[in-house]
Amino acid sequence: MDFLEADAPLLDGEEYSVEFEALALNPAQVEWAMGYEPGQAPEPVPGVIAELLVEASRHASVKVGVRLFRAPEVLLDGAAMQVDGVVLNPGDRIAGLLSGAREVAIYAATAGSGVDDWIRAQFATGDPVRGYVADTIGSELVERAADWLEERVIDHAIGLGCFTTSRFSPGFCEWDVSEQHALFSLLPRACCGITLTETALMLPVKSVSGLIGMGPECERATNACMVCTMKTCFRRR
Amino acid sequence: MDDILQRIATCIERGKVNATSPYPPDLKGQDGAHELTKAALEMGVSPSDVLAQGLVVGMNSIGRKFSENKVFVPDLLMASKAMQAAMVHLKPFFESGEAKHRGTFIIGTVQGDLHDIGKNLVSMVMEGGGWQVIDLGVDVSTEKFLDALNAHPGSAVGLSALLTTTMVNMEKTVAAVRAQHPDTKIIVGGAPLTAEYAKKIGADAYAPDPQGALDYLVGAVA
Ligand code: B1M
Numbered sequence: 001m002d003f004l005e006a007d008a009p010l011l012d013g014e015e016y017s018v019e020f021e022a023l024a025l026n027p028a029q030v031e032w033a034m035g036y037e038p039g040q041a042p043e044p045v046p047g048v049i050a051e052l053l054v055e056a057s058r059h060a061s062v063k064v065g066v067r068l069f070r071a072p073e074v075l076l077d078g079a080a081m082q083v084d085g086v087v088l089n090p091g092d093r094i095a096g097l098l099s100g101a102r103e104v105a106i107y108a109a110t111a112g113s114g115v116d117d118w119i120r121a122q123f124a125t126g127d128p129v130r131g132y133v134a135d136t137i138g139s140e141l142v143e144r145a146a147d148w149l150e151e152r153v154i155d156h157a158i159g160l161g162c163f164t165t166s167r168f169s170p171g172f173c174e175w176d177v178s179e180q181h182a183l184f185s186l187l188p189r190a191c192c193g194i195t196l197t198e199t200a201l202m203l204p205v206k207s208v209s210g211l212i213g214m215g216p217e218c219e220r221a222t223n224a225c226m227v228c229t230m231k232t233c234f235r236r237r
Numbered sequence: 238m239d240d241i242l243q244r245i246a247t248c249i250e251r252g253k254v255n256a257t258s259p260y261p262p263d264l265k266g267q268d269g270a271h272e273l274t275k276a277a278l279e280m281g282v283s284p285s286d287v288l289a290q291g292l293v294v295g296m297n298s299i300g301r302k303f304s305e306n307k308v309f310v311p312d313l314l315m316a317s318k319a320m321q322a323a324m325v326h327l328k329p330f331f332e333s334g335e336a337k338h339r340g341t342f343i344i345g346t347v348q349g350d351l352h353d354i355g356k357n358l359v360s361m362v363m364e365g366g367g368w369q370v371i372d373l374g375v376d377v378s379t380e381k382f383l384d385a386l387n388a389h390p391g392s393a394v395g396l397s398a399l400l401t402t403t404m405v406n407m408e409k410t411v412a413a414v415r416a417q418h419p420d421t422k423i424i425v426g427g428a429p430l431t432a433e434y435a436k437k438i439g440a441d442a443y444a445p446d447p448q449g450a451l452d453y454l455v456g457a458v459a
Contacts, residue, residue: 128317
């Protein structure tokens with residue numbers, strides 16, 4: 001599969017390669033993802049972050065794949081929705097927030113298997129702090145890749161005279177992780193090189209998936225934690 | 238004696254590994270967990286006291302702060318590095334039987350799941366709490382848990398999972414352990430777990446974090 005340049009318009013069924021620099025991942029974001037207020041991580045963490053951010057750029061191969069589905073392919077029915085004949089059950093809460101969507105973007109993104117290998121190599125140095133910083137950078141990279149896609153979806157929605165919802169992913173709120181299999185059936189085969197295990201784990205590990213709704217009445221949640229049911233999360237703000 | 242044990246505890250909590258480690262900056266140039274543990278043993282402090290009043294105190298303190306979201310994963314990892322540096326000196330005493338672990342704890346991430354950071358943190362805190370830890374790794378089958386229990390009868394068991402799709406594999410493992418070793422204490426943990434789920438599958442406890450697992454076991458075997 002050929003990957004399109006990142007500045008190409010959003011096209012249904014396409015997969016995009018995103019440059020590391022375009023994701024503008026910075027040390028403050030990495031500290032935040034670990035639970036610290038930016039600038040509050042103790043020594044030697046800031047130095048390790050700075051060093052590993054440079055290294056990460058050599059191992060990342062960030063890819064984003066998207067499919068766009070228009071009404072009437074999207075049917076909302078209580079807690080379930082049907083997209084191109086595939087039934088998804090995101091639960092009442094997410095379905096409520098998707099109500100009125102005229103179009104949905106279904107996506108998957110990955111930082112690439114090179115990042116998984118690099119993280120393992122950092123743990124193998126025997127310094128678990130390096131390993132954990134690398135792990136957090138990998139997680140943030142793919143989250144930023146999803147942000148990158150979301151911005152393109154917003155532009156696309158504006159072109160349709162629509163607003164967007166937040167990003168919703170299987171495994172969050174009441175949406176069961178096992179629904180990953182249904183979601184992936186809507187994406188191109190082996191989208192961005194991601195495979196799903198029987199237990200719905202994506203490989204490479206640093207991958208995410210989800211959907212974004214578009215419609216004239218759609219709204220984004222101001223704080224993603226408001227939609228998430230995980231009350232014990234160390235990132236809950 | 239109390240002073241050196243207190244200093245060991247501080248070095249563990251603050252992640253001060255040895256005299257050459259430059260972190261934390263305010264302890265730069267001072268002895269770390271490595272030197273102080275060696276010195277304490279040379280002074281004649283018993284290995285059990287070094288463990289109980291030095292290492293365990295330091296790890297408990299950082300573990301509690303972690304539970305309260307006052308410190309985060311890197312702080313816990315740095316503390317465990319200092320603890321490992323101290324443990325090197327205690328190991329021969331555990332091997333000779335002069336120092337005793339509180340018990341043995343077998344831990345693994347359940348079948349179908351590859352996550353290990355959370356499990357590793359639990360292992361570190363348990364070890365710092367005076368337990369011998371047998372870490373079976375990730376994607377661990379029920380059979381492997383049973384083999385480990387057969388090799389180390391009387392151990393407690395910890396199961397970790399990061400996704401609801403793998404968490405369900407805990408039920409089978411818990412049932413098999415109960416069938417063969419009914420008195421085994423079983424703790425489950427991981428992001429999608431809840432106390433209700435732990436109860437439903439017949440585990441003894443759900444621990445939201447590593448300190449929770451340690452506190453439960455200390456209470457259960459006391
Ligand atoms: C035996 O006794 C014990 C006792 C305590 C025990 C224990 C055993 N085992 C663990 N503990 C406990 O002690 C440790 C220290 O406190 C803790 O261990 P943990 O392993 O939980 O914690 C680690 C030390 C640090 N924690 C982490 O590294 C995970 C942090 C959170 C924010 C998280 C991250 C970073 C990521 N994720 Co995702 N992620 C979340 C997490 C939410 C959260 N706050 O935990 C979780 C795990 N993710 C979730 C989901 C759904 C997903 N993620 C995904 C992706 C990602 C990122 C790539 C962005 C990133 C990296 C993930 C990775 N596997 O490397 C996807 C799956 C990825 C895949 N490969 O398949 C995806 C499926 C979303 C999607 N559709 O794209 C949720 C799972 C819920 C569920 N229903 O199963 C989730 C709980 C978030 C949520 N708010 O709901 C405790 O749980």
